[in-house]
Every structure is written in structure tokens, then in C-alpha cells.
Amino acid sequence: MPAVILGVVPSNSTRLDRTDATTAMAVISVPSRVALVGVGRMGTPLCGRLVSAGHTVTAFDVRPEREELVRSSGADWAPSAATAAAGAEVLITVVPGPGEAEAALPDAVFSALVPGAVWIDMTSNAPAVAAVLRARAAAHGVDVLEAPLGGSPDDAEHGRLRLFVGGSPEVLDRCGPLLEAVTTADRISHMGGPGTGYTTKLLINLLWFGQAAATAEALLLGRRAGIDLAVLRDTLAGSAAGSDFIRRDLSALFAGDYLPSYGLDRIHDQLEVITGEARDHGTPHELADTVLHLHRRALERFGPVNGELLAVALLEEIAGTLLRP
Numbered sequence: 001m002p003a004v005i006l007g008v009v010p011s012n013s014t015r016l017d018r019t020d021a022t023t024a025m026a027v028i029s030v031p032s033r034v035a036l037v038g039v040g041r042m043g044t045p046l047c048g049r050l051v052s053a054g055h056t057v058t059a060f061d062v063r064p065e066r067e068e069l070v071r072s073s074g075a076d077w078a079p080s081a082a083t084a085a086a087g088a089e090v091l092i093t094v095v096p097g098p099g100e101a102e103a104a105l106p107d108a109v110f111s112a113l114v115p116g117a118v119w120i121d122m123t124s125n126a127p128a129v130a131a132v133l134r135a136r137a138a139a140h141g142v143d144v145l146e147a148p149l150g151g152s153p154d155d156a157e158h159g160r161l162r163l164f165v166g167g168s169p170e171v172l173d174r175c176g177p178l179l180e181a182v183t184t185a186d187r188i189s190h191m192g193g194p195g196t197g198y199t200t201k202l203l204i205n206l207l208w209f210g211q212a213a214a215t216a217e218a219l220l221l222g223r224r225a226g227i228d229l230a231v232l233r234d235t236l237a238g239s240a241a242g243s244d245f246i247r248r249d250l251s252a253l254f255a256g257d258y259l260p261s262y263g264l265d266r267i268h269d270q271l272e273v274i275t276g277e278a279r280d281h282g283t284p285h286e287l288a289d290t291v292l293h294l295h296r297r298a299l300e301r302f303g304p305v306n307g308e309l310l311a312v313a314l315l316e317e318i319a320g321t322l323l324r325p
Helices: 021-026 043-052 064-072 081-085 098-104 107-112 127-138 153-157 169-174 196-224 229-237 244-254 264-281 286-302 310-319
Strands: 033-037 056-060 090-093 118-121 143-146 162-166 188-192
Touching: 033 043, 033 081, 043 056, 043 064, 043 153, 056 081, 081 107, 098 127, 107 127, 118 127, 127 143, 127 196, 143 162, 143 169, 162 196, 188 196, 196 229, 196 244, 196 264, 196 286, 196 310, 229 244, 264 286, 286 310
Parallel strands: 033 056, 033 090, 090 118, 118 143, 162 188
Antiparallel strands: none
16 A cells, blocks of 8 residues: 555644655555554554554553453564564554653664664653653664654544654654554644653643642632532633633533543653753743642542542542532
């Protein structure tokens, strides 16, 4: 099957149109050999989509019990990341965080790839850690594209993920046909050079968790003042203070669902990374520090359990009030 170039949305909001013969020769074709490291809540549906798109996928995860699930999706299983990478044209990592990414990618993994291979990191990585790994990949002639994910496992299964891409436009073009198996072109945002994709994902998380906390404080005060929560929610949703959190996610909280799809310890670590980025760049971060501090208190209270809204649960506990209509 001939390779096709996927149109993506670069940072200047114009569409890329690279149809010259030189670029076409460099594009990763369909099918291709893909090594997938990390088959957890997001990696598993991605594995299935890559196989369905016609790619030959060999997967590895530190949990050997994932083998049966991987094989049932039509992919092969490897006993190590280096074994999975042997002879692959593309390496995709979808691991929980920076520590796991660094542990999973020694030199042996990059050296096992074919010449001219590409590493696509879909981890919510820390820019500083990723820079070390990027240099490691470059030493073996491996191109790098960061594409941290936005969305849920259901979004991953149905091709609705958002990708926040950092890297060169040329490498992004090369990866077009493969990314087309993961999501649609309008959900791919090219944020700029290396590090910008990771930072974008971390900024989105900072704002979402900050909005959740601010909304909870407002609702707790409104309820204490005698306002019906359902009425207040609907009013806020249609006002200048409206947000996707209020319109889309607040109903889960009202039903007692604290969104146990991601670990509180991971959330804390990501907030710590982005506040560190602000310090390093010399930008104000008072509100970011407050969001971090709240989630640190929640982590101390509840432990490293799953729950994206556990900081809100802490606020409810402090107020002695549950946010239920």
C-alpha cells in the first residue's frame, strides 16, 4: 500500500502540504514494523488500533501478565523492550511517567531499531528527562517525535485522542500514516520544537486540575449560602465562568465519581514538573503552586490511589459537605 501523508495542524495553524518526492520517500509506510513499549490503560487500545491499521506490532510491558491481552489483539509479545525494538521502524512508548520512560529506554533499545527509525513518545514525560532520552536516541540515528496523549482509554479505542506534538515538521510528516491509526488530523496539534508537546500536556493538566479545585470551592460556598447545586451548575455553565469541566465533568462528581482513571501520585508528580518549569523559566507560578500544594495534601490524606478528583474530595472533607445535588 503506498504511503500517504497526513495533514496535521502545526503551530501556525496552517496545514502542511509536503508532496515532494524526497519527503514521500522518507514517510513511514503502511504497513510498518512497530515496537510498542507500555500496554496499560492507554497502550492497550492503541495496540489494537495499530494492528487493525495493518501494522506489525510487537509489544512489551514490565507486567508479563499483559502478554495474553497483547496476543489477543493480534500483536506479538516480546520479553524485553530491546527485543521488541529489534528490526522495528517505529518505537512507540506509552508508559506512566518520566521514571518509567528512562528505565525502559537504555541504549540497547535504540540500537536495536533499523537505521532511520523513529521514536514516538506518547508518555506524559518531563521535558528534562525526555531531553536526555532524545540525545540517547540521536546517538543511534533515531529521529524523535513527542506526542503525549489527551483523552481517555475510550477515546484511544475509538480514535478520538488529542496529540500534542513536539518535534520537527519533517519527522511529523514521516509519521503521518502511523498517527492516522491513532486519531484524526484535526486532533493533532503541532506545538513546536522538542519539549513543547510535553509542556502543553502539562499545562492542560495544570489548568484542568486548577479549574476542578476552583469550581469545587465555588460550589461549596454556593451550597453553604443556600443555592441549589444543580441550578448553580447550570447557571455557571452558561455564564462567563463556564468551562468544559463544569459542562462535561462536573456531572461525574455530582454522582460521587472521583474519576479513578489516573493515580493521584502521578497527578502530583506532573504538577510538580510544570511548577518546576515555571521556576526555571522565571514566570509567575503562585496559582500553580497552590494547585500543587492542594494535591500534595490530598496525596498525604488518601495515598497513591486512583482518582483525578481526589483534591476535590479533600475540599469536601474540609467543608464537611459532599457536592451532591
